[in-house]
Amino acid sequence: MKIAVIGAGYVGLVTAACFSEFGFQVKCIDRDKGKIKSLKKNIIPIYEPGLIDLVKKNNDSNYLSFSANISDVTDAKVIFIAVGTPTARRGNGEADLKYVYKVCKELSVLLKKGKPKLIITKSTVPVGTGKKIKEKFEQYRNDLIFNKDYYIASNPEFLREGSAIEDFMRPNRVICGVSNETSIEILRELYRPLNLRETPLVFTDLESAELIKYASNAFLAMKISFINEMADLCEKTGGNVQMVAKGMGLDNRIGSKFLHPGPGFGGSCFPKDTRALYNSFKKFKVKNSLVKSTIEFNERRKLQMVSKIKKILGKNIKIKRIAFLGVTFKPNTDDLRESPSLVIIPELIKLGAIVHAHDPAYTKSFPKLKEFKKVKWFKNVFGAIKTSDLLLIHTEWNEYRGLDMNKVKKVLRQPIIFDLRNIFNKNDIQKFGLKYYGIGFK
């Protein structure tokens, strides 16, 4: 079966590479000509472990190919839409669907009678979008019959950046929102390679599939905010949030994942998806307080980190140097979208601090961001730490876990560590003569 994937971002590229690895003929299409030019030469525009090998292998064996021309979808029986759905610039946090609808408009002229296509949204889209897409197609082409000349399905993606290939190849479940039997048959064929692992394929209506994606992300975001609030209570009461999280997580009903306190959730999904879900509650006039509080608490959380840093460095934060280790929202990705560092760093600079940053996934695009304009970047982690007054762990990259603490003590101007991810143990660090602060304990 021939597949087309529109959008060669974190989701589209992984989807295309993984389906080609399953033995399908995949065409990955992006309007960004520069990106496509690079991909044709096996140059990957993003940092995602394992992706380069998969792309190279399948590109070289012609299972995977790239194009900047959407009319190259003509051969495909299945078309995935995997373009971005960011928060709309103006509005109340709703998802901006202009990229999705633009693809629909472009696709509509390419559809042919008697050559039905299954159009699947992989992008995260608010409840009701599947129906809206159908209406758009009807508006653009009144000669085509829905569920005959074209079908629409929703197949939200749950991969995590940093472990995207593993997540795609071994998902906990695959959610398929459909409106007829033919779509079910095609989706079963597409995901047959996962049968071996007995991956549950869950078929629902379009609306439920769209809601499952938002509900899952919002629930996980809420779990993070919950443990962050518990961390605050631990700091006041003498409890230790890591022990609390461990004790909670051992309960199978709760589970240990997403119970790690930190500077608040970030990334390309949780912030925008919680906002979009809250917007759906408002749009359909359904009262909601949990998602709303999760969003509000997470916004405050980043500023709370700045207050903590201020407290640690005292009044003299002005002209103090901070070695800021890791700026991405999580390790194993170069994605900076809505990373807490984008709020924390400008606040520190506003207070007069000097930020020396390091990130293993540093790219030339980092210093171009307005939030990082005044940041001094270091290729070597000790370059950033040297003569700093505070070593701050913002992202828990493996590279930082094994830092030589004797050397750290020697090169820091003031021997202080603030570990926003609790990657170190307080007692271990104190043995080196370093002052240690973490999250959620005294």
Ligand SMILES: NC(=O)c1ccc[n+]([C@@H]2O[C@H](COP(=O)([O-])OP(=O)(O)OC[C@H]3O[C@@H](n4cnc5c(N)ncnc54)[C@H](O)[C@@H]3O)[C@@H](O)[C@H]2O)c1
């Ligand atoms: N990034 C994640 O971890 C993740 C996980 C699950 C779901 N999602 C969802 O998947 C969707 C895509 O996210 P992403 O992170 O891959 O986005 P991205 O911004 O990395 O990639 C989107 C790509 O689509 C391309 N594009 C936009 N309009 C186009 C058009 N008309 N024709 C062809 N290409 C076009 C862009 O050039 C870009 O390369 C979003 O809805 C997101 O919420 C993302």
